[in-house]
Amino acid sequence: MPLHQQSHGQSFLALASNRFGGESLYVLDEPEAALSVSGALALVAVVVRAAAAGAQFVIATHSPILLATPGARIYELDERGIAPCAYDDLDTVRLMRGFLDAPERYLRAALEE
Secondary structure, eight states: OOGGGSOHHHHHHHHHHHHOOSSOEEEEEOGGGGOOHHHHHHHHHHHHHHHHTTOEEEEEOOOHHHHTOTTOOOEEEETTEEEEOOGGGOHHHHHHHHHHHOHHHHHHHHHHO
């Protein structure tokens, strides 16, 4: 199907699947914005395959799914600068786990504001 007949996420995944690979460097800024959960998982698979073929990636993301990419080196940027960070120590991961464990608590707090 032509890219212009696909959703934003579908066309991005098609492009990534067909173009990412080899001895290349890819810089992606929040690619999850166009993707569903299943789309983010599909992108992880594309990134892993491309990395196995020699590609390198720099991905700016808040997505716990993309951050879980096997073999990823995670760096957190904040007001203090940039530093390596473990997956389980990331605020975005802790927040998502908390939300999934008790969505009503997070929604109640958000709606009270």
